[in-house]
Amino acid sequence: MCGRYGTRWGTTLTIRVDCNQAYSTHEAIRVIKAMERYDVELVEQPTVWWDFKALATVAKAVDTPIMPHESIYQISDVKALIDLGAVGVLGLKMYRSGGGITNARRLLDAAKLMGIPCLIHDDVELGVSLAAATHFIAAHYRDLKFKAELSGCPEWIADDVVTASPKIEGGYAEVPEGYGLGVELDEDKIERYSTGTIVCG
Template structure:
């Protein structure tokens, strides 16, 4: 029986610049993303890598405290290690951070196992159902693209460059009537595209229903969290007939039966970051399959390391019915030697052993230094407290 022992665990914090000052419900993005990297080193010389986000701050201090639970253990016994780190008892204390702590550790372990056996992670998990994964355009308003015309011009550049056919629009920033006009203008520019609208729960129920009804005739894939609570989502779905997706009211396995019984949503946007890694995402897939709910994939922001893990997750999931989200197009740089390419709206699933991406150590060192210079940032991106539903929207130049 093959046993590869964990010799050391290194945890690093990096910050990578992003293009543009992205606007979202919580305010203006600071122009960089913070990531936590986990490197697991084995006694056989095989090294694995994983990555997680953290909402603007590094999770390194928490993961550092778990190193002693990993060192000396069999790197192949992933289930045992998950139980040591992410058991229900531990979850009582760490709650929603725990899946994000476990994800990079599991990714690094799968990377090691795949490299040791000479197979990709998706083949390790039973084989790819898809060779490439469709991704959605992720369109944010920015400080430089506030008008309808500016947003459409920016979206056109992104869609033409990458060949997207599914377009996600981040809303909840400006008044609903402004954002409705943006969707209509985009639909006129791209009549064959599919649209997903994500106000991050910023609208009240009346605003959400009115927005939905004003978009009749447009190819809407789904509304993602148009309102905040589970009961309001159910009411919105019942009033409009639109497909409803969420990555806020169902973020734990315990939430799934509740949304199913209430008939609140159609699609749960899982991801390996928030659902206990790749194995957790597969467990979510099976759970939703049994209940007749649909599966999508949310993006909390990622470099090529976590995106590769997302691609492997998507490649082995039989009921992923939607293009996955990714912020990848906004990164100014990456920490892998050959960045993942989006062509015709799709990314090829890596086929080399393990994650299938080659780490660039010099880039990691560069962005470790950048993190030391810039540090963490609060996800709440502005001084004023943002209420949910939102009572005060950002002013635009075209809807006074």
């Protein structure tokens, strides 16, 4: 697949590969080394999420930066992975950083001190999370070496809980203006889709 895209698009296309934990340690090393002639920018989570040592072994055996994903559930996971040498690129998600924007900022600062490049990526998310990501990127773009991966695919979700989701066109995301994150909640949809209430305080 990498060869097909590399041959067709050449240097105009950046190739990133998400293995989704598909390989054993030895398989991952073999496959990634075979892909490296196509100038793959990074490889995401080639081995099973819970085996940090396997991920580190792969990261040290290949030239392509490895980006853990499923292995990261909390800040302590990031530290453990970095200590083992398993992180070539740190991928940050607003909802997966163990504390939203605040902890994403802490992780970005820590990675910067250790010389580890970062990128922001997401899943198929609602407008609130997408808005948070665009604001974070705009505020910290100087510290983000890699281009972001934002879904911006409203056709993939049945509905949203904001009146207007951030726009993504031509490979660029528009940072919403206005109070807070710049998006307005649709109160009717919030009520319609709510399954429960948590009272804080």
